[in-house]
Amino acid sequence: MTTTHDDVARTPAPRAGHRVPTLVDVAEAAGVSIKTASRALNGEPNVADATRGRVRAAASTLGFTLNSAASQLRRGTAVRTVGLVVGDLANPFYMGLATGVEHALREHGLQLTMASSDEDAATEHAIVEDLVHRRATGILLVSTLDEHGELRSVGDRGVPLVLVDRAPSGIEADAVVIDNVAGTTAAIAGFVARGHRRIAFVGDLERLSPQRERYAAYAAALAAAGLPLDPALVVRGSHSAVAAEGAVRDLLALDEPPTAVFTANNRVTIGAIGAFRDVAHPPALVGFDHFELADALGITTVGADTAALGREAVAALLRRGDGEHVPATRALPATLVARGSGERAPA
Amino acid sequence: MTTTHDDVARTPAPRAGHRVPTLVDVAEAAGVSIKTASRALNGEPNVADATRGRVRAAASTLGFTLNSAASQLRRGTAVRTVGLVVGDLANPFYMGLATGVEHALREHGLQLTMASSDEDAATEHAIVEDLVHRRATGILLVSTLDEHGELRSVGDRGVPLVLVDRAPSGIEADAVVIDNVAGTTAAIAGFVARGHRRIAFVGDLERLSPQRERYAAYAAALAAAGLPLDPALVVRGSHSAVAAEGAVRDLLALDEPPTAVFTANNRVTIGAIGAFRDVAHPPALVGFDHFELADALGITTVGADTAALGREAVAALLRRGDGEHVPATRALPATLVARGSGERAPA
Numbered sequence: 250m251t252t253t254h255d256d257v258a259r260t261p262a263p264r265a266g267h268r269v270p271t272l273v274d275v276a277e278a279a280g281v282s283i284k285t286a287s288r289a290l291n292g293e294p295n296v297a298d299a300t301r302g303r304v305r306a307a308a309s310t311l312g313f314t315l316n317s318a319a320s321q322l323r324r325g326t327a328v329r330t331v332g333l334v335v336g337d338l339a340n341p342f343y344m345g346l347a348t349g350v351e352h353a354l355r356e357h358g359l360q361l362t363m364a365s366s367d368e369d370a371a372t373e374h375a376i377v378e379d380l381v382h383r384r385a386t387g388i389l390l391v392s393t394l395d396e397h398g399e400l401r402s403v404g405d406r407g408v409p410l411v412l413v414d415r416a417p418s419g420i421e422a423d424a425v426v427i428d429n430v431a432g433t434t435a436a437i438a439g440f441v442a443r444g445h446r447r448i449a450f451v452g453d454l455e456r457l458s459p460q461r462e463r464y465a466a467y468a469a470a471l472a473a474a475g476l477p478l479d480p481a482l483v484v485r486g487s488h489s490a491v492a493a494e495g496a497v498r499d500l501l502a503l504d505e506p507p508t509a510v511f512t513a514n515n516r517v518t519i520g521a522i523g524a525f526r527d528v529a530h531p532p533a534l535v536g537f538d539h540f541e542l543a544d545a546l547g548i549t550t551v552g553a554d555t556a557a558l559g560r561e562a563v564a565a566l567l568r569r570g571d572g573e574h575v576p577a578t579r580a581l582p583a584t585l586v587a588r589g590s591g592e593r594a595p596a
Numbered sequence: 597m598t599t600t601h602d603d604v605a606r607t608p609a610p611r612a613g614h615r616v617p618t619l620v621d622v623a624e625a626a627g628v629s630i631k632t633a634s635r636a637l638n639g640e641p642n643v644a645d646a647t648r649g650r651v652r653a654a655a656s657t658l659g660f661t662l663n664s665a666a667s668q669l670r671r672g673t674a675v676r677t678v679g680l681v682v683g684d685l686a687n688p689f690y691m692g693l694a695t696g697v698e699h700a701l702r703e704h705g706l707q708l709t710m711a712s713s714d715e716d717a718a719t720e721h722a723i724v725e726d727l728v729h730r731r732a733t734g735i736l737l738v739s740t741l742d743e744h745g746e747l748r749s750v751g752d753r754g755v756p757l758v759l760v761d762r763a764p765s766g767i768e769a770d771a772v773v774i775d776n777v778a779g780t781t782a783a784i785a786g787f788v789a790r791g792h793r794r795i796a797f798v799g800d801l802e803r804l805s806p807q808r809e810r811y812a813a814y815a816a817a818l819a820a821a822g823l824p825l826d827p828a829l830v831v832r833g834s835h836s837a838v839a840a841e842g843a844v845r846d847l848l849a850l851d852e853p854p855t856a857v858f859t860a861n862n863r864v865t866i867g868a869i870g871a872f873r874d875v876a877h878p879p880a881l882v883g884f885d886h887f888e889l890a891d892a893l894g895i896t897t898v899g900a901d902t903a904a905l906g907r908e909a910v911a912a913l914l915r916r917g918d919g920e921h922v923p924a925t926r927a928l929p930a931t932l933v934a935r936g937s938g939e940r941a942p943a
Contacts, residue, residue, distance in 0.1 A: 278657050310625050310657040330726065338694040338710070347685040351712060360722060363685070363710040365698060375707060379677065383730060490888070522892050541837070542889045545869050 273384050273407065278307035330360045331566065332380040333389045333413075334373060336457075338365045342515055342538055342555055343391070346413065349559025350389060357567065359386055368393045368454065368488075381408050387566040389413050389559075395456055397422065409569040413562045415458045416578060423569065424578040425561045427553040429462035429537075432583025433511070436535040436551045437470035439585065440509040445533065445595050449482040449500050449507035451493055451517050460485070463513045463537060482507050493520025501528065508595035509533040515540050522546060535591040537583070549591025553581040620731050620754075625654035677707045678913065679727040680736045680760075681720060683804075685712045689862055689885055689902055690738070693760065696906025697736060704914065706733055715740045715801065715835075728755050734913040736760050736906075742803055744769065756916040760909045762805045763925060770916065771925040772908045774900040776809035776884075777816075779930025783858055783882040783898045784817035786932065792856040792880060792942050796829040796847050798840055798868065799860035807832070810860045810884060829854050840867025848875065855942035856880040862887050869893060882938040884930070896938025900928045 276286035281300060289296045289304035296304075333350050335343040351361045362385075366373035373393050377400070380388050387409040392400070397420040403410045404422075412424040440448050450467045452460045464485065471478050481503060487493035493512070497520055500507055510532050512518040518536030525531035536543075539552040558581055565579065585591075623633035628647060636643045636651035643651075680697050682690040698708045709732075713720035720740050724747070727735050734756040739747070744767040750757045751769075759771040787795050797814045799807045811832065818825050828850060834840035840859070844867055847854055857879050859865040865883030872878035883890075886899040905928055912926065932938075 307657050310654050338698055338708075339691055341688060341691065344686050344688065344691060347712075351685055351714070355714075360719075360726070361685075361711060364708060365694075367698070367702075372707075379707070519888060522889070526892060541866060542869070542893065545873060545893060546889065 274311055275304060275308045278311060279304040329358065329386040330362050330383070331387045331389065331563070332376070332385045333361055333363045334376050334380075335363065335365050335391045336368045336393055338363075340516060341540055345555030346391075346559045346562075349556030350563055351559075352556070353560045353563035357563075366391075366393050368457075370394055374399070377403060381406050384408070387411070387569070389562045389566065391415060393457075395458075409566055411562050411565045411569075413558065416462075417576075418458070421576045423565045423576050425558060425565055426578060426580050427459065427558065428580040428583050429459050430466040432537060432551040432553075432585070433463045433466035433513075434470050435583075435585045436511055436537070436591070437467055438474075439535065439591060440511070440533060441470070441474040441476070443509075443533070443592070443594055445509040446476055447479070447482060447505060447507045447595075448476070448509045448511060449532070450484070450511050450513065451487060451496050451500070451521065452485045452513035453517060454488050455485050460513055467511060467513075487517055487520065490516050490519040490523065493517040494523040495520075497521045497524035501532075507532050509535075509593075512536040514538050518548065518550070522548065530596055531590075531593075533591055533593040533595075535585070539586065543586070543588060547589035549586065549588045551583050551585040553583050557581060621658055622651060622655045625658060626651040676705065676733040677709050677730070678734045678736065678910070679723070679732045680708055680710045680738075681723050681727075682710065682712050682738045683715045683740055685710075687863060688887055692902030693738075693906045693909075696903030697910055698906075699903070700907040700910035704910075713738075713740050715804075717741055721746070724750060728753050731755070734758070734916070736909045736913065738762060740804075756913055758909050758912045758916075760905065764923075765805070768923045770912045770923045772905060772912055773925060773927050774806065774905065775927040775930050776806050777813040779884060779898040779900075779932070780810045780813035780858070780860075781817050782930075782932045783884070783938070784814055785821075786882065786938060787856040787858070787880060788817070788821040788823070790856075790880070790939070790941055793823055794826070794829060794852060794854045794856070794942075795823070796854035796857045796879075797831070797860065798834060798843050798847070798857060798864050799832045800864060801835050802832050807860055814858060814860075834864055834867065837863050837866040837870065840864040841870040842867075844868045844871035848879075854879050856882075856940075859883040861885050865895065865897070869895065877943055878937075878940075880938055880940040880942075882932070886933065890933070890935060894936035896933065896935045898930050898932040900930050904928060 272286055276282060279286060281304060285296060285300060286304050289301040290308060331354055333347055337343065347363055354361050364376045366376060370393055377388060381403055385408055388403060389411050391414045392412055396418050400410060401420055410422060412422050414426055416426050417424050437448060450464060452464055454460060468478050484496040487496045493516060497510065501524065510521055512521050512534065515536065515538035521534055535549045535551060537551055539550045543550050561579060561581060623629060626633060628651060632643060632647060633651050636648040637655060678701055680694055684690065694710055701708050711723045713723060717740055724735060728750055732755055735750060736758050738761045739759055743765050747757060748767055757769060759769050761773055763773050764771050784795060797811060799811055801807060815825055831843040834843045840863060844857065848871065857868055859868050859881065862883065862885035868881055882896045882898060884898055886897045890897050908926060908928060
């Protein structure tokens with residue numbers, strides 16, 4: 250093979266209206282790493298002749314030229330997409346997150362594409378692999394996995410990854426989460442200060458790390474106040490508003506019902522609102538996660554700014570391009586907004 | 597070129613974990629139509645030798661074999677994606693729609709990817725083109741366009757398209773919409789039956805066809821009842837809950853305020869709830885679009901089952917594969933659910 254870099258650059262430009270092939274496409278078609286593909290096309294040494302030939306043939310077939318790709322990138326004509334993978338499309342928490350992500354991406358000429366794992370590991374894996382193969386500019390992942398070791402290969406294949414809302418485990422990764430401990434502690438301490446001693450915890454799936462953090466903070470806050478942790482007042486695993494409504498009704502039917510209820514996410518809070526509807530003197534209620542109608546309903550909530558969470562996730566993703574990089578987890582504050590329901594005294 | 601089909605079939609299988617190249621990829625790499633690529637690889641006549649050579653070289657470089665592609669499709673191992681393009685990620689209407697779409701797709705082994713046009717025509721165009729280039733299995737589009745002629749090329753390029761929530765204009769296309777006229781007529785007729793004569797209309801952007809249909813039905817229902825259409829009681833173009841709250845506050849401050857308010861979508865309804873918060877005797881209120889907390893807030897709404905809208909859209913997409921196809925628009929019923937706010941008598 251004696252093809253020179255100039256030959257490659259003279260290949261006809263791809264037809265208008267079609268996706269511009271990237272160096273990554275060439276590397277994959279030739280079965281080599283991106284670094285090798287780049288070295289081969291730039292005429293650098295230490296590339297076997299057979300490899301160089303394979304890379305150049307692939308570039309020629311795909312209509313790839315180093316020049317056109319660079320100029321496309323400069324003009325920003327190719328659609329560059331960032332994938333956001335969430336756990337449940339029916340949860341408004343993710344709507345707020347997605348809106349923050351979308352607006353931040355738009356400022357950088359990037360397009361959001363969103364998909365849901367439905368909290369299923371196999372679905373999450375399929376979505377992430379699809380984004381890697383499609384050469385997404387980055388992936389923002391609310392992971393349903395307990396352990397994130399398998400995600401190491403995403404970064405290895407050149408796609409920046411930021412974990413969102415759930416802390417990394419078994420992997421060094423950038424992450425943006427919520428300060429669940431401080432938020433939950435504030436809620437429980439507020440109940441304690443108002444004289445509550447029977448404080449219930451109603452949560453979503455235990456395997457989700459924010460749920461574990463909020464439960465641990467609940468238990469620690471009770472202990473700090475010298476209150477016993479009564480298992481009869483703890484319900485975990487309510488993954489829908491309907492399930493949570495049933496769980497809260499059961500708590501209200503106890504011989505000694507709770508005088509205060511902490512609901513560990515927005516789905517559970519909606520369930521509690523449903524359960525309280527026909528109750529003359531409902532327990533005090535503080536829910537984790539702010540939601541749009543909390544004001545209208547007078548529901549006290551503690552939570553983070555979900556749009557800010559999205560913006561911070563995009564910022565973390567874009568920082569990845571800046572030279573030497575040390576993965577970091579950033580926690581956004583969760584603030585308590587009193588609206589009436591959380592300030593009720595024990596009956 | 598004397599390569600035979602057998603030679604192509606013996607090309608090494610693509611590496612595990614990588615996207616399986618499709619016939620479409622080969623056709624694009626070779627710069628020919630899919631039909632030509634298929635004929636060339638299958639050894640059919642009427643293909644120029646040079647073309648056949650180019651197609652086979654592309655297939656070889658990409659690692660495409662007719663056999664592996666067919667078996668992948670049968671086993672369903674490749675991720676097949678349907679794109680859902682909505683107008684606003686912060687609107688729960690689309691959450692319900694997306695959930696219905698996602699569940700229906702899952703039954704067919706298809707994955708949903710979602711993106712928002714933010715009601716911007718250029719963004720919608722970029723998203724749709726990206727889905728076409730990525731060989732999406734189909735596109736479900738809540739279009740922000742007034743006229744859909746430019747979408748004809750989507751189907752021409754082999755990607756099935758179904759318009760959702762907004763009726764097709766200037767194009768023969770499959771569509772699934774809501775019966776906006778019947779729903780709105782029921783709401784206004786209910787107000788009239790309770791003796792209201794000053795009935796306000798507060799709506800979103802006029803250029804969105806459901807908004808135009810709901811406004812026309814409002815005007816027609818007033819005319820049918822022999823009531824004048826008072827421009828002072830009509831506000832259009834409130835695209836956020838915050839804008840709608842301001843608009844409703846202005847209506848309440850009129851010398852002769854309305855005794856009933858029809859809010860033409862869920863964002864506007866949320867705004868009205870905010871505006872009514874500190875009002876001792878608010879007007880009657882019926883909102884278009886059901887929403888989760890309508891029960892808890894006692895808000896009467898008229899609307900369709902958004903999850904059913906999503907399921908119907910997927911069904912329309914999948915029907916596209918069944919032989920001869922005549923595009924059709926299906927309208928889902930909008931039903932009125934009385935919860936108190938709509939049944940208030942005039943002050």
